[in-house]
Amino acid sequence: MFANNYLKKNAIPVLIPEVPVFNMGISVVIPCYREPEILQTLQSLFLCRLPDSGVEVIILINHSEIAPKIVKSQNRQTKGEVEQWISENKKEGLKFFVVGPVELRKKWAGAGLARKSGMDEATRRFNLLNIPDGIIVSLDADTLVEEKYLVEIENYFRQHPGHVGATIAFFHQLEGLTGKHLEGIQLYEKYMGYYKNALDFIGYPYSMFTVGSAFAVKAEAYVKRGGMNRRQAGEDFYFLQNLVQIGPVGEITKTTVHPSARLSDRVPFGTGPVLQKWMRGEEDLAKTYNFQAFNDLKQFFDIKNLLFKISEEEYEELLLKLPASVKMFLNEDNFWMEISDLNKNCSTLPAFQKRFFQKFNAFKILKFLNFAHEDYYQKADLEAQIFQLNKTWKSNAK
Numbered sequence: 001m002f003a004n005n006y007l008k009k010n011a012i013p014v015l016i017p018e019v020p021v022f023n024m025g026i027s028v029v030i031p032c033y034r035e036p037e038i039l040q041t042l043q044s045l046f047l048c049r050l051p052d053s054g055v056e057v058i059i060l061i062n063h064s065e066i067a068p069k070i071v072k073s074q075n076r077q078t079k080g081e082v083e084q085w086i087s088e089n090k091k092e093g094l095k096f097f098v099v100g101p102v103e104l105r106k107k108w109a110g111a112g113l114a115r116k117s118g119m120d121e122a123t124r125r126f127n128l129l130n131i132p133d134g135i136i137v138s139l140d141a142d143t144l145v146e147e148k149y150l151v152e153i154e155n156y157f158r159q160h161p162g163h164v165g166a167t168i169a170f171f172h173q174l175e176g177l178t179g180k181h182l183e184g185i186q187l188y189e190k191y192m193g194y195y196k197n198a199l200d201f202i203g204y205p206y207s208m209f210t211v212g213s214a215f216a217v218k219a220e221a222y223v224k225r226g227g228m229n230r231r232q233a234g235e236d237f238y239f240l241q242n243l244v245q246i247g248p249v250g251e252i253t254k255t256t257v258h259p260s261a262r263l264s265d266r267v268p269f270g271t272g273p274v275l276q277k278w279m280r281g282e283e284d285l286a287k288t289y290n291f292q293a294f295n296d297l298k299q300f301f302d303i304k305n306l307l308f309k310i311s312e313e314e315y316e317e318l319l320l321k322l323p324a325s326v327k328m329f330l331n332e333d334n335f336w337m338e339i340s341d342l343n344k345n346c347s348t349l350p351a352f353q354k355r356f357f358q359k360f361n362a363f364k365i366l367k368f369l370n371f372a373h374e375d376y377y378q379k380a381d382l383e384a385q386i387f388q389l390n391k392t393w394k395s396n397a398k
Contacts, residue, residue: 025053
């Protein structure tokens with residue numbers, strides 16, 4: 001069985017004793033913490049057209065072991081409501097399971113551990129049937145899906161058998177939003193698009209949206225990746241940016257998920273907290289990373305091949321030709337040590353090119369942007385930066 005070692009090493013418990021159906025192909029995992037509207041999410045799944053393979057939905061109700069009584073009470077109530085809903089909504093080929101409330105250790109309690117617990121259970125169930133290509137789908141309890149959601153996920157992985165995972169197109173729910181709240185989520189989505197497109201522009205090969213309610217991964221790849229991390233927020237970003245190191249992660253665009261745009265303090269950062277700060281005037285979503293910082297980094301990425309088998313003296317000379325923001329960052333980050341390590345372990349240029357972005361990955365790009373905006377640039381008008389990106393991209397394409 002493909003996941004035996006992973007399950008044993010991590011002491012994965014059995015959460016669902018019932019044996020999975022023999023043709024199971026998709027497992028949708030939904031962490032649920034203080035979610036009074038989860039039935040809407042389940043109803044949207046129930047209305048989906050079903051794929052050829054069987055589908056399971058795992059709802060993992062969870063809270064910290066030290067959560068307030070009111071939270072634990074609400075979660076117990078939610079479980080009762082979900083159990084009632086499941087008993088009244090049966091559909092051949094689609095099976096719902098509700099687990100919990102699971103009490104998470106206070107040290108790790110949060111979105112990452114909850115998502116991990118559900119995805120580990122999905123992996124265990126695929127392992128029982130020895131289905132390494134089983135698809136584990138990450139969804140949130142405040143997110144609605146379209147009728148073709150399940151079918152398009154199955155179609156995508158059939159058409160791209162070599163892909164280990166995929167993100168899914170998303171568009172936040174806007175119904176009922178007005179004024180500053182509506183403006184905030186629209187600006188936030190524009191920012192996310194700008195950031196992803198800017199990564200494409202500079203030549204970073206693994207640009208993607210990282211939204212916890214909008215990605216899928218093959219079970220075997222999940223195991224090879226080491227499973228979901230236990231971060232209390234940003235677990236999706238870290239998981240996906242590490243997943244690309246073991247294989248291609250594509251993008252499913254023929255269906256769209258619709259996360260909530262609610263204000264929330266459930267996690268330290270993400271859509272909910274960002275919108276709260278925007279509403280309180282503590283964050284200006286109309287401003288973003290200056291495009292020139294991306295353009296500076298592009299100049300470095302454009303000459304990365306020159307770093308192959310380069311001497312330290314030649315490296316120092318090359319730095320002198322780069323923009324000041326990049327030169328100072330590389331010096332302070334001591335990036336020469338990583339280049340030296342790459343050259344010791346890469347005998348060919350193609351190998352060096354591939355591994356270069358394991359060193360200068362999405363985390364380091366973000367680190368550079370924050371560094372550049374401390375001493376070299378100021379955040380600038382979002383619309384203007386989008387315009388500048390598009391203008392420069394078109395100009396470079398000529």
